Amino acid sequence: QKEVEQNSGPLSVPEGAIASLNCTYSDRGSQSFFWYRQYSGKSPELIMSIYSNGDKEDGRFTAQLNKASQYVSLLIRDSQPSDSATYLCAVSSLTDSWGKLQFGAGTQVVVTP
Amino acid sequence: EPEVTQTPSHQVTQMGQEVILRCVPISNHLYFYWYRQILGQKVEFLVSFYNNEISEKSEIFDDQFSVERPDGSNFTLKIRSTKLEDSAMYFCAGPPPSAETQYFGPGTRLLVL
Numbered sequence: 001q002k003e004v005e006q007n008s009g010p011l012s013v014p015e016g017a018i019a020s021l022n023c024t025y026s027d028r029g030s031q032s033f034f035w036y037r038q039y040s041g042k043s044p045e046l047i048m049s050i051y052s053n054g055d056k057e058d059g060r061f062t063a064q065l066n067k068a069s070q071y072v073s074l075l076i077r078d079s080q081p082s083d084s085a086t087y088l089c090a091v092s093s094l095t096d097s098w099g100k101l102q103f104g105a106g107t108q109v110v111v112t113p
Numbered sequence: 114e115p116e117v118t119q120t121p122s123h124q125v126t127q128m129g130q131e132v133i134l135r136c137v138p139i140s141n142h143l144y145f146y147w148y149r150q151i152l153g154q155k156v157e158f159l160v161s162f163y164n165n166e167i168s169e170k171s172e173i174f175d176d177q178f179s180v181e182r183p184d185g186s187n188f189t190l191k192i193r194s195t196k197l198e199d200s201a202m203y204f205c206a207g208p209p210p211s212a213e214t215q216y217f218g219p220g221t222r223l224l225v226l
């Protein structure tokens with residue numbers, strides 16, 4: 001059984017601070033890793049993808065991947081109230097059909113003014 | 114920005130009735146996916162569809178479910194005899210997530226009474 005685990009939160013972050021979100025996965029065949037943002041009642045929105053070990057930065061977002069530890073993280077710098085949402089970690093595996101995603105349950109982030 | 118559209122946005126049905134959910138994916142892409150999200154739970158993969166055939170389906174996608182691309186553009190998910198536990202948000206998505214190009218539709222909220 002392939003698992004993607006996240007802390008459910010809520011993670012309370014002061015405005016302007018860094019939010020740090022973590023995700024672990026069980027399948028060593030996982031090859032692609034994604035972070036989605038989901039506002040309440042809305043569909044997931046892809047914000048970051050990462051495929052190789054190390055860091056990947058896009059604006060205020062940084063994704064970090066450590067395949068040896070089966071760990072992927074997302075940092076949100078200069079957090080804004082509009083960043084308040086649930087952040088979903090998703091993983092795709094070599095053994096699954098292309099593009100199939102396994103999602104974690106998500107971490108709720110609350111940015112307080 | 115290209116969109117994935119879904120209709121209806123909301124559907125209320127009686128247990129045992131058939132429902133058809135519709136999706137218009139990004140044109141010229143052969144891959145698309147259906148996911149569902151029960152309220153308060155994780156996004157779950159249902160089925161992937163490639164070039165008018167199912168490429169993978171989950172355990173959830175039993176004989177009560179079917180997918181079709183009846184006219185080359187619309188993409189349908191049919192639930193033949195709905196159960197209470199089918200109440201969820203249903204999302205279609207495409208193409209495969211890569212390079213920040215994967216889109217989820219806005220979803221159909223299905224309520225089975």
